[in-house]
Amino acid sequence: MRSIVMLAAAVALAAGCKDKAESVSGRGAESTGEVEIQGAGATFPYPLYSKWIAEYQKLDPQVRINYQSIGSGGGIRQIIERTVDFGASDAPMTEAELGKAPAKLLHIPMTLGAVAITYNLPGVTDRLQLSPEIVAGIFLGELKTWNAPPIVAMNPQAKLPASAITVVHRSDGSGTTAVFTEYLSRVSAAWKGKVGAGKSVKFPLGLGAKGNEGVAGQVKTTPGTIGYVELAYAKQTGLAYAALRNRAGAVVAPTLENVAAAAASEVASMPADLRLSIVDAPGKSAYPISAFTYILIYEDQMDTRKGKAIARFLWWATHDGQRLGPSLDYAPLPAQVLPKVEAGLRRLQSKAKPLLSS
Amino acid sequence: MNSRGSRRRLKDLLARGTCVAFTLLAVVPLASVLLYLGAKGVSGLSWSFFTELPRPVGESGGGMANAFGGTLFLVGLACAVGIPVGVLSGVYLAEFGGRGRFASVVRFSADVMSGVPSIAVGIFVYTLVVLSMRRFSALAGGIALGILMVPTIMRTTEELLKLVPDSLREAGLALGLPKWRVILRVVLRTGASGIATGIMLAVARVAGETAPLLFTAFNNRFWSARLDRPMGSLPVQVYTYAVSPYAEWHQQAWAAALVLVGMVLVLNVLARLLTWSRGGSR
Amino acid sequence: MARGAEHRAWDGLDGRPSRRGESAATPARRRPWLSRDGEVNLGDLVFRQVTALFAAGTVLTLAAMAIQMTRASALSLERFGLRFLVGRDWDPVRELFGALPFIYGTLVSSLLALLIAVPVSLGVAIYLAELAPLWIRRSLGFVIELLAAIPSVVYGLWGIFVLAPWLRGTVEPALQRALGFLPLFRGTPRGVGMLAGGVILAIMILPTIASVSRDVMRAVPNSLREGALALGATRWETVRAAVLPQARSGIVGAIILGLGRALGETMAVTMVIGNRAEISASLFAPSYTMASVIANEYTEASGDLYLAALSELGLILFGVTLALNLIARLLVWRVGRLPGGAGRL
Numbered sequence: 011m012r013s014i015v016m017l018a019a020a021v022a023l024a025a026g027c028k029d030k031a032e033s034v035s036g037r038g039a040e041s042t043g044e045v046e047i048q049g050a051g052a053t054f055p056y057p058l059y060s061k062w063i064a065e066y067q068k069l070d071p072q073v074r075i076n077y078q079s080i081g082s083g084g085g086i087r088q089i090i091e092r093t094v095d096f097g098a099s100d101a102p103m104t105e106a107e108l109g110k111a112p113a114k115l116l117h118i119p120m121t122l123g124a125v126a127i128t129y130n131l132p133g134v135t136d137r138l139q140l141s142p143e144i145v146a147g148i149f150l151g152e153l154k155t156w157n158a159p160p161i162v163a164m165n166p167q168a169k170l171p172a173s174a175i176t177v178v179h180r181s182d183g184s185g186t187t188a189v190f191t192e193y194l195s196r197v198s199a200a201w202k203g204k205v206g207a208g209k210s211v212k213f214p215l216g217l218g219a220k221g222n223e224g225v226a227g228q229v230k231t232t233p234g235t236i237g238y239v240e241l242a243y244a245k246q247t248g249l250a251y252a253a254l255r256n257r258a259g260a261v262v263a264p265t266l267e268n269v270a271a272a273a274a275s276e277v278a279s280m281p282a283d284l285r286l287s288i289v290d291a292p293g294k295s296a297y298p299i300s301a302f303t304y305i306l307i308y309e310d311q312m313d314t315r316k317g318k319a320i321a322r323f324l325w326w327a328t329h330d331g332q333r334l335g336p337s338l339d340y341a342p343l344p345a346q347v348l349p350k351v352e353a354g355l356r357r358l359q360s361k362a363k364p365l366l367s368s
Numbered sequence: 369m370n371s372r373g374s375r376r377r378l379k380d381l382l383a384r385g386t387c388v389a390f391t392l393l394a395v396v397p398l399a400s401v402l403l404y405l406g407a408k409g410v411s412g413l414s415w416s417f418f419t420e421l422p423r424p425v426g427e428s429g430g431g432m433a434n435a436f437g438g439t440l441f442l443v444g445l446a447c448a449v450g451i452p453v454g455v456l457s458g459v460y461l462a463e464f465g466g467r468g469r470f471a472s473v474v475r476f477s478a479d480v481m482s483g484v485p486s487i488a489v490g491i492f493v494y495t496l497v498v499l500s501m502r503r504f505s506a507l508a509g510g511i512a513l514g515i516l517m518v519p520t521i522m523r524t525t526e527e528l529l530k531l532v533p534d535s536l537r538e539a540g541l542a543l544g545l546p547k548w549r550v551i552l553r554v555v556l557r558t559g560a561s562g563i564a565t566g567i568m569l570a571v572a573r574v575a576g577e578t579a580p581l582l583f584t585a586f587n588n589r590f591w592s593a594r595l596d597r598p599m600g601s602l603p604v605q606v607y608t609y610a611v612s613p614y615a616e617w618h619q620q621a622w623a624a625a626l627v628l629v630g631m632v633l634v635l636n637v638l639a640r641l642l643t644w645s646r647g648g649s650r
Numbered sequence: 651m652a653r654g655a656e657h658r659a660w661d662g663l664d665g666r667p668s669r670r671g672e673s674a675a676t677p678a679r680r681r682p683w684l685s686r687d688g689e690v691n692l693g694d695l696v697f698r699q700v701t702a703l704f705a706a707g708t709v710l711t712l713a714a715m716a717i718q719m720t721r722a723s724a725l726s727l728e729r730f731g732l733r734f735l736v737g738r739d740w741d742p743v744r745e746l747f748g749a750l751p752f753i754y755g756t757l758v759s760s761l762l763a764l765l766i767a768v769p770v771s772l773g774v775a776i777y778l779a780e781l782a783p784l785w786i787r788r789s790l791g792f793v794i795e796l797l798a799a800i801p802s803v804v805y806g807l808w809g810i811f812v813l814a815p816w817l818r819g820t821v822e823p824a825l826q827r828a829l830g831f832l833p834l835f836r837g838t839p840r841g842v843g844m845l846a847g848g849v850i851l852a853i854m855i856l857p858t859i860a861s862v863s864r865d866v867m868r869a870v871p872n873s874l875r876e877g878a879l880a881l882g883a884t885r886w887e888t889v890r891a892a893v894l895p896q897a898r899s900g901i902v903g904a905i906i907l908g909l910g911r912a913l914g915e916t917m918a919v920t921m922v923i924g925n926r927a928e929i930s931a932s933l934f935a936p937s938y939t940m941a942s943v944i945a946n947e948y949t950e951a952s953g954d955l956y957l958a959a960l961s962e963l964g965l966i967l968f969g970v971t972l973a974l975n976l977i978a979r980l981l982v983w984r985v986g987r988l989p990g991g992a993g994r995l
Binding site: 376377379380383384386387388389390391393394395397398400401404405408452453456457459460461463464465470471473474477478479480481482483484485486487488489490491492494495496515518519522546547548549551572573575576577578579582583603606607610611618621622625628629632633636640 | 691693694696697698700701702704705706707708709711712714715718719722769770771772773774776777778781790792793794795796797799800801802803804805806807808810811812853856860884885886887889907910911913914915916917921941944945948949961964967968971972974975976979
């Protein structure tokens with residue numbers, strides 16, 4: 011009896027808080043036609059995705075998209091497990107990963123971003139300039155102090171301290187890591203041999219932090235650190251970030267134009283499945299650690315209503331939504347890529363019917 | 369008094385002083401945590417903090433309505449799982465189990481379970497519930513928290529029921545009531561306030577749990593009272609915001625932590641008052 | 651009794667000695683139910699079976715956890731065998747998984763926590779059990795227990811923004827100046843790292859050790875104290891000669907319970923330990939614990955072997971904490987069985 015009363019009390023508690031929060035959000039959670047979509051993955055584009063989701067909800071209040079930035083590795087793993095409706099990753103899935111998925115997965119490029127080399131050096135005001143060798147040297151642990159000769163040689167005017175360099179890297183499975191380590195593997199044979207490329211690699215040294223948020227947070231709170239984060243995270247939190255010498259020999263900062271230039275020099279070779287790496291691109295002003303970031307979604311959607319809602323959202327994001335990118339430091343998709351993206355979205359179907367009309 | 373005696377007294381004084389000093393030292397972290405929560409958290413509290421959903425990154429304002437609702441909902445679910453199981457198991461141990469082998473195994477399991485790391489419970493529920501439902505869900509989170517509540521409630525119930533005098537049971541039986549009704553109407557009612565204490569403490573503990581929610585209830589920036597969807601919660605939100613680089617999120621994390629600690633402390637104080645008011649010397 | 655329940659590591663525990671508190675009365679009082687004319691009521695039968703079923707639930711859950719986690723780690727168990735425990739690489743790219751850095755990080759951070767927490771909590775326990783006046787005993791005892799009630803994630807938040815900067819700016823440079831010749835204190839002071847993890851854990855396990863030790867000390871018979879005092883011993887001598895030897899195994903049990911909690915603690919440690927699979931002699935260096943790596947990587951490990959390796963870490967953690975709890979409970983229980991204790995727990 012007593013436990014029944016308590017159980018009832020517990021249920022009442024749950025129901026009570028349900029009423030409360032619903033009146034808070036101004037409508038019942040299950041009013042007709044509402045669709046809630048679960049997505050998870052990359053932290054790299056999270057600032058833009060969260061903006062898109064908020065804007066899109068204004069256009070179509072029936073669609074609520076819950077996107078959790080748990081890391082690209084998580085996005086891939088959870089879409090394979092089908093625990094989410096869409097995944098997100100900056101690193102295209104590998105063949106092995108695609109092989110594990112229970113059905114055919116599509117890669118939809120959403121935007122372009124840059125991995126910025128960010129650092130916390132109080133007193134150094136000018137932007138540091140780094141060569142690929144220096145970046146690899148620091149992350150391999152060969153360059154240990156901020157006033158190491160190669161760094162001083164490229165930044166003669168900067169007052170570099172003699173303090174130790176503390177590397178900050180990702181502790182979670184990360185597309186940002188995949189892009190960054192792919193870059194290092196291209197430019198440094200030593201890196202390729204010792205560490206390699208991937209979403210989770212064994213870094214030779216440094217602190218691990220979770221997500222782009224975590225790395226940026228760690229760099230921000232700890233002087234003498236260097237890390238790699240998506241540009242938006244560095245800019246929004248007021249962190250300093252370095253310019254890099256690219257393949258053409260120019261020293262370029264991560265800017266929208268330079269990221270777009272990197273994409274422009276590679277898009278011609280974009281394959282039909284849209285998986286394309288643009289690191290260490292050859293263009294004169296190409297920023298060398300740039301990347302497309304992808305939404306991962308099953309071609310065949312089991313739930314037609316959900317599928318339709320996702321397809322429409324993706325269409326909106328890759329078209330009208332693109333104008334929101336630059337204000338958050340993401341470069342819009344190049345015009346040459348758009349037809350391929352549209353073709354990809356049109357392949358989305360449910361119960362053998364395409365989800366997007368016309 | 370010879371010098372040996374005074375040395376002994378000095379030693380006594382020193383030892384006692386050390387004990388007092390250590391006791392004060394032990395209180396320092398609590399004081400520091402509470403002070404910082406007050407200093408950094410209070411300014412983040414506002415009406416909209418409790419009623420609004422999180423805003424997109426970089427836009428200021430917004431609140432944590434999703435996490436407040438989520439924590440209440442998850443704790444409610446955990447109670448729905450943990451209270452019946454805990455109380456009824458406790459009834460079994462106190463009224464039927466006695467010193468039998470099965471009862472000993474149950475007691476032992478409960479004791480061991482209370483020491484299992486909560487993250488292991490998270491993995492367990494992930495493999496069992498999340499993978500089979502193919503989704504992160506409030507249900508999974510509630511089950512994980514419920515499992516963590518059971519040992520506390522079970523052992524409190526057992527202890528409390530054992531304190532109920534047999535004369536009450538006999539009186540009930542003498543009235544012609546069957547045993548099960550005596551247990552429900554007389555024995556449990558007598559032990560109710562004590563059991564409620566145990567439940568409050570169990571709730572206080574799971575309300576702040578983060579690790580088992582990471583892969584079960586996951587997180588949700590919206591509010592929806594559905595069992596089969598991911599759900600936000602205060603502890604997960606504090607974690608996410610604490611490790612982020614955004615100053616405004618840090619402030620919100622402090623404010624949320626303040627609310628969380630407030631909730632937990634109130635439950636603890638209530639439980640303590642309840643115990644004292646029962647006149648226990650404990 | 652409720653006081654114990656605030657804390658998972660010992661909440662089931664205080665039940666035992668408290669039963670003991672009434673040990674003289676208990677076994678006799680637990681008479682079998684008097685049945686009316688020996689007749690069996692169907693309701694009673696059902697009720698008994700239902701409660702037994704619920705009681706079995708806990709046993710089954712525990713068994714299911716063991717089975718489920720073993721199954722989840724099968725791939726890694728098969729591939730690496732015992733090498734898993736000594737492997738130093740944690741390299742998802744090459745699919746090489748060794749648990750040693752995590753085992754090391756877990757053990758060292760927990761031992762560091764014990765090193766800090768044990769003396770302090772014994773001081774607290776002695777003060778609360780033997781020296782303090784009653785009103786302090788109650789109120790301060792409660793305050794110490796509140797320390798255990800603060801959620802782990804809140805300690806983590808405090809660790810990031812208060813403890814780590816303090817360690818980086820004040821404590822670590824001072825340690826380096828004074829003891830920098832030891833490898834323990836070499837390296838760059840970063841704030842986050844092994845030291846921060848150990849300190850946070852110490853704060854979190856202190857209430858466990860203090861409260862359980864206090865309870866076992868209270869369980870030591872008063873006659874022993876009175877005897878010592880009558881012989882002219884000072885308070886401290888009484889504690890040392892009469893109370894501590896009797897309570898010793900219980901205190902060891904309390905410490906092991908604290909250790910069990912430290913090993914499995916997740917969030918606060920994850921937030922301050924630096925999350926890096928590395929074995930370093932320096933306490934300033936980042937480290938990683940088993941629970942932290944699971945929290946960070948479990949939802950995102952995309953390879954089967956990777957996931958199995960993480961599950962195996964969970965299994966090890968599960969097994970170790972299980973064993974520690976078992977030992978601790980046996981030890982505390984033994985003290986609890988001393989005849990004629992001073993206080994009920």
